[in-house]
Amino acid sequence: MADWEWDHQDAAAYLEHNPFMKYNHMEIEKISPELSEVQIEVGRDARNLMGMVHGGLLYALADAVAGITARADGRKYVTQSAHINFIRNISEGTVTAKGILVRRGRSITIIRVPVTDKEGRLLAEVTVDMFCIE
Amino acid sequence: MADWEWDHQDAAAYLEHNPFMKYNHMEIEKISPELSEVQIEVGRDARNLMGMVHGGLLYALADAVAGITARADGRKYVTQSAHINFIRNISEGTVTAKGILVRRGRSITIIRVPVTDKEGRLLAEVTVDMFCIE
Amino acid sequence: MADWEWDHQDAAAYLEHNPFMKYNHMEIEKISPELSEVQIEVGRDARNLMGMVHGGLLYALADAVAGITARADGRKYVTQSAHINFIRNISEGTVTAKGILVRRGRSITIIRVPVTDKEGRLLAEVTVDMFCIE
Amino acid sequence: MADWEWDHQDAAAYLEHNPFMKYNHMEIEKISPELSEVQIEVGRDARNLMGMVHGGLLYALADAVAGITARADGRKYVTQSAHINFIRNISEGTVTAKGILVRRGRSITIIRVPVTDKEGRLLAEVTVDMFCIE
Numbered sequence: 017m018a019d020w021e022w023d024h025q026d027a028a029a030y031l032e033h034n035p036f037m038k039y040n041h042m043e044i045e046k047i048s049p050e051l052s053e054v055q056i057e058v059g060r061d062a063r064n065l066m067g068m069v070h071g072g073l074l075y076a077l078a079d080a081v082a083g084i085t086a087r088a089d090g091r092k093y094v095t096q097s098a099h100i101n102f103i104r105n106i107s108e109g110t111v112t113a114k115g116i117l118v119r120r121g122r123s124i125t126i127i128r129v130p131v132t133d134k135e136g137r138l139l140a141e142v143t144v145d146m147f148c149i150e
Numbered sequence: 151m152a153d154w155e156w157d158h159q160d161a162a163a164y165l166e167h168n169p170f171m172k173y174n175h176m177e178i179e180k181i182s183p184e185l186s187e188v189q190i191e192v193g194r195d196a197r198n199l200m201g202m203v204h205g206g207l208l209y210a211l212a213d214a215v216a217g218i219t220a221r222a223d224g225r226k227y228v229t230q231s232a233h234i235n236f237i238r239n240i241s242e243g244t245v246t247a248k249g250i251l252v253r254r255g256r257s258i259t260i261i262r263v264p265v266t267d268k269e270g271r272l273l274a275e276v277t278v279d280m281f282c283i284e
Numbered sequence: 285m286a287d288w289e290w291d292h293q294d295a296a297a298y299l300e301h302n303p304f305m306k307y308n309h310m311e312i313e314k315i316s317p318e319l320s321e322v323q324i325e326v327g328r329d330a331r332n333l334m335g336m337v338h339g340g341l342l343y344a345l346a347d348a349v350a351g352i353t354a355r356a357d358g359r360k361y362v363t364q365s366a367h368i369n370f371i372r373n374i375s376e377g378t379v380t381a382k383g384i385l386v387r388r389g390r391s392i393t394i395i396r397v398p399v400t401d402k403e404g405r406l407l408a409e410v411t412v413d414m415f416c417i418e
Numbered sequence: 419m420a421d422w423e424w425d426h427q428d429a430a431a432y433l434e435h436n437p438f439m440k441y442n443h444m445e446i447e448k449i450s451p452e453l454s455e456v457q458i459e460v461g462r463d464a465r466n467l468m469g470m471v472h473g474g475l476l477y478a479l480a481d482a483v484a485g486i487t488a489r490a491d492g493r494k495y496v497t498q499s500a501h502i503n504f505i506r507n508i509s510e511g512t513v514t515a516k517g518i519l520v521r522r523g524r525s526i527t528i529i530r531v532p533v534t535d536k537e538g539r540l541l542a543e544v545t546v547d548m549f550c551i552e
Binding site for chain 3: 099101103118119126128138141143145
């Protein structure tokens with residue numbers, strides 16, 4: 017991020033500079049400082065021991081969308097801490113993580129991230145605290 | 151996991167049945183009900199916007215090793231909730247997540263997971279609550 | 285709770301059996317398995333070093349209302365884990381904690397608790413996992 | 419805290435300026451920027467519905483000792499976020515919360531707080547993130 021300036025609507029460029037997101041087949045559906053959206057289509061690479069979406073990937077989607085929501089104000093952020101509750105899980109279909117702004121402070125921005133399936137059922141509920149590094 | 155019985159020392163079989171872990175290049179270094187260990191060598195697929203390890207992957211390592219530590223008692227578990235603090239980050243080298251048993255209950259098992267670099271410096275500190283489903 | 289059966293609408297009896305809540309001047313405004321409400325009027329005993337409401341009390345309100353919301357289904361629960369984000373604080377006035385049911389499971393019930401001042405401004409955002417012990 | 423300067427070894431003065439701690443019978447056993455200690459003798463005012471220590475008070479002890487540990491470096495802090503796991507509980511005796519420094523950053527200081535009974539058995543495990551406001 018050092019020498020690259022993000023045009024805050026360019027989802028393709030963001031993914032291009034974020035190898036982990038791209039490698040894990042994440043797609044950016046919406047970018048805004050109040051509400052962003054990231055999703056995946058569940059494939060083999062997403063699955064855990066039980067054939068469901070790996071909890072690490074559910075969290076990663078939430079972390080990714082929280083970062084996008086925070087950074088959509090044009091500043092630089094890192095994740096400070098997060099809490100995740102796992103509620104139910106699926107073995108195929110679409111998983112959507114919505115980053116909803118709770119509070120944007122000078123240093124700390126708090127984002128709540130419901131992670132849902134295609135029918136809108138809650139798979140996980142995440143809270144992410146982002147720390148502004150500029 | 152339904153029709154497959156895990157021999158609790160067989161790391162290769164565990165990875166074979168856990169596509170997300172394998173796809174993200176995780177290696178199981180140690181399996182025990184008190185202390186397990188998972189690690190990655192940081193490559194391009196692990197990196198975020200800033201060229202450091204993606205927070206989602208740091209959490210995923212912790213979730214994975216917590217699952218292995220919990221399941222090493224022969225029972226079946228899912229992750230119930232987790233909390234993660236990010237402390238510092240690296241752009242290359244080895245990342246190790248150690249699952250340390252805090253308390254094994256009838257239903258809930260709590261595992262603390264320090265995530266460190268090769269020099270043992272703390273990258274993240276994670277607490278994972280696993281729920282026994284049998 | 286052992287030999288006492290709670291009539292799930294009797295706020296006064298609940299407080300009578302819950303000395304910590306009563307001692308800290310908590311009042312139960314609403315009891316329901318989907319949405320309960322607990323509040324305090326900020327007095328001297330509630331304040332911290334800076335003359336604001338002590339963070340421990342803000343959490344205690346959330347824990348108390350989560351317990352009431354969970355137990356309003358007639359079952360017995362203990363708190364399993366919780367996460368709290370502190371957002372802003374006040375030195376006087378009314379503080380209200382609302383327990384909003386996110387998911388009621390067989391073992392785990394998840395309750396989200398916004399803690400607000402009289403004007404509805406968010407002071408803290410809490411997630412509480414309650415564990416059913418029967 | 420505005421017009422009062424804390425002499426970092428004066429436990430009595432700290433309690434005098436912290437009405438919530440004093441009202442809830444907390445005692446400061448040890449003050450240091452690496453490891454502080456707060457405790458209570460469990461009395462009637464500390465108990466919940468089941469006659470055990472109220473979860474809100476267990477958290478409050480942890481929040482209090484985290485604040486003392488953070489502030490023992492001479493700077494001013496507020497609690498940013500916290501995570502608590504409840505493990506077992508008691509109905510009488512001494513409860514001790516130890517604030518152990520995990521990492522002191524420029525803005526964020528992370529403190530881990532094991533809460534134990536007299537025999538050293540873990541009642542709760544807490545992580546507190548303090549934010550430096552100067």
